[in-house]
Amino acid sequence: MEMGVRHEAVAHSALFSHLSDAEAALLLRTSTVRQIQPGNALFHQGDAPETLFQIVEGLVRVTQINTEGEQITLRIMGPGDLCCVAAIRQQSYPATATALKDTTVLAWRGCTFIDMANQHPAIANNVLAIVGNRAHEMLQRATEMTxxxxxxxxxxxxxxxxxxxxxxxxxxxxxxxxxxxxxxxxxxxxxxxxxxxxxxxxxxxxxxxxxxxxxxxxxxxxxxxxxxxxxxxxxxxxxxxxxxxxxxxxxx
Amino acid sequence: MEMGVRHEAVAHSALFSHLSDAEAALLLRTSTVRQIQPGNALFHQGDAPETLFQIVEGLVRVTQINTEGEQITLRIMGPGDLCCVAAIRQQSYPATATALKDTTVLAWRGCTFIDMANQHPAIANNVLAIVGNRAHEMLQRATEMTxxxxxxxxxxxxxxxxxxxxxxxxxxxxxxxxxxxxxxxxxxxxxxxxxxxxxxxxxxxxxxxxxxxxxxxxxxxxxxxxxxxxxxxxxxxxxxxxxxxxxxxxxx
DNA sequence: CGTCACCTTGATGGATATCAAAAACCGTGG
DNA sequence: CCACGGTTTTTGATATCCATCAAGGTGACG
Known part of the structure; x- marks a missing residue:
């Protein structure tokens, strides 16, 4: 990918923190860059989760179709946010992600990413930290609701x-x-x-x-x-x- | 630890699944067994999270003190459940765990456990799967509340x-x-x-x-x-x- | 048998969903 | 520039659900 201003968001993200230069380079090298137009989806709820995304630039809205058929907004994600970390081991994406603005993301194939995490403990640690935070945030939201x-x-x-x-x-x-x-x-x-x-x-x-x-x-x-x-x-x-x-x- | 009936719950747990015999043995060897009487706590909300637990036998209630000072029950955990997976990277335990019955747990020091996960991808994978499931469950609960x-x-x-x-x-x-x-x-x-x-x-x-x-x-x-x-x-x-x-x- | 903790049921009020209607806003096209 | 249509937002009236308060019942255990 091009190394410009937008690289900052990636370099300071939770996924890339505490990585050696070699590891960061590996992550960048194995990723592909995608551009998404506003209104288009990164992935749809129910699809098989093959891909993992990190947002470089833009905004993404993550929504879910409720049991009553209503569409509810789970969160808005911005530059540096990692998407589908937990989903990668599930049967299907639990939600739909739609671009709100012109959005650039890094994408990895799930299995590729897992292999890298397995070979590089630093990456695995970051992933664990991210998922842990997500779980914690969700718990917090659940208690808020009550x-x-x-x-x-x-x-x-x-x-x-x-x-x-x-x-x-x-x-x-x-x-x-x-x-x-x-x-x-x-x-x-x-x-x-x-x-x-x-x-x-x-x-x-x-x-x-x-x-x-x-x-x-x-x-x-x-x-x-x-x-x-x-x-x-x-x-x-x-x-x-x-x-x-x-x-x-x-x-x- | 003694290899009795109670070992079953451990062997079939998410943490131990898909492990080689050597890896399972390593986990068992590095763990210490603790017995907790009903009413006693495994850990308290706010304590520094040094230890990670897997329940072998018994039942544990996980509670949290609300912002309004009320004690709310987050979940009940049983044999095979892993506790504090996400907490291990946080500053403090977000909740209190109390035994409801006579309970036996395996305990690992956080850093020991992380080292093992780093050296054995199979363990890291299991941990990621567990935390991912937890995050998913929390999301589900949050949407339920709405x-x-x-x-x-x-x-x-x-x-x-x-x-x-x-x-x-x-x-x-x-x-x-x-x-x-x-x-x-x-x-x-x-x-x-x-x-x-x-x-x-x-x-x-x-x-x-x-x-x-x-x-x-x-x-x-x-x-x-x-x-x-x-x-x-x-x-x-x-x-x-x-x-x-x-x-x-x-x-x- | 008494005490305590837990559970049940009723009456009431308040917060929020629901229903209804109108107003503000935006882009479009005359 | 202004009129138009659709979407979003505002505001009001009403209804409903659940929390709150109150009082009494029930079971467990010493």
Missing amino acids: GKCVSQRIAACLLRLSVQAGVTTRDGVHIEAPVTRTDLASMAGLTYFTVSRILSAWQKQGLVKSGRQRLTILNMPRIAEIAGPSLEQIAATASAAERRGGGHSRQR | GKCVSQRIAACLLRLSVQAGVTTRDGVHIEAPVTRTDLASMAGLTYFTVSRILSAWQKQGLVKSGRQRLTILNMPRIAEIAGPSLEQIAATASAAERRGGGHSRQR
Whole structure:
């Protein structure tokens, strides 16, 4: 692949951290680069999981078709994020990944990747760490859902979005993805009516600015406070992104 | 460790599957056996995660202290289950594990275990598969929580309990753990009042039989149906346990 | 037999889903 | 530039589900 600005996101990603130059080079050499247009899918729920992706540039929305047939948004992924790490050993992809913007990814065949992980403990360690984090995040989300207060869930959602797709402007952290009320609702497990009401209220209080598919968080600390103590770390990460100033958030 | 009946649970566990005899022996040799009395903890939430456990015999309840200070039950683990796989790379245990019955575990020091995984790809593969499954299960639970219907969540809970701690009697699948209404409530994100009401209703319909800390599922297919299509696999596993007849469920 | 922990059932209220309708927004094409 | 249609969003009225509060029942165990 070409070594340009976009390489940064890869070099600082969890997958490439603590690797020797040789190992990093091996990963890059065995990967193929793919470009995905907005609206197109990297993979579909139910397909056999043959490929593993790392996002270099762009944004991807991961959705799942519910038992009731509704499409729910699981997460938004950005540069540096690794996709399908856990899926690679499953029977099928548990979700669909769709590009929200022009997106560049590195792709590996599953078996190739596993072979490399087996031969290079450093890679295997990174993979384990990534999957472990993912499991932990999912647990956290599961417990969030049980915690009753609705505004709390939405706030947590916004924090995650800030980390995954946030860009800092002078006003605040702007979410660089076309998130509709419906998207937010499906992420937080609510109806879009409720999301709209809460966001309206927050807008009146000057916490956020939200329009048609646009969303900017003006008062991050307050949102973090609403989200609750357990999410301070996410807020911290989001603030770090803010401090970095203007760039995409790549931190995990 | 002594090679008795209890060895079976280990030999058929996810961690030991597809290993060479030498690798299995290595794992056994480097482990230490611990006995835990009911009510005692394997580890506490917040402690530094130095040790990794596999349950040989018994039952363990994994709980977490909520942001609101409530203790919630995350899962029940039985023979063959591996504990803290993901935690081993974190700063601290995210939960507390308490023995529900007399419990025997194999224990490894975290760094020892990681070294072994690094040197033996087969072990690393198993660990990855386990963590991947865990991540998948967590995702599933998170989406369950968003699905509004309460009876659905309780049904899903019962299915999981059947797999983790179910024993088949001639009446149905009996949960071999002292599960209170409060336990079920915290697993499903509800109040024990609601759980009690639902279980009462189900008892009248002949779906379950529940008393003081006792719980038997009489009509597994119906419960699985209530839980919803996405959990058919769990139901299938539970049925497999049923077919196996009388033994503890060790399947993952 | 008494105490304690657990469970059940009822009554009530509040939060949120649901239903309904209208307004704002965006791109399009006259 | 403005009118139009579709999508997204807002807001209101109502209904429903579940949490909460309250009181009593039941079983286990000393």
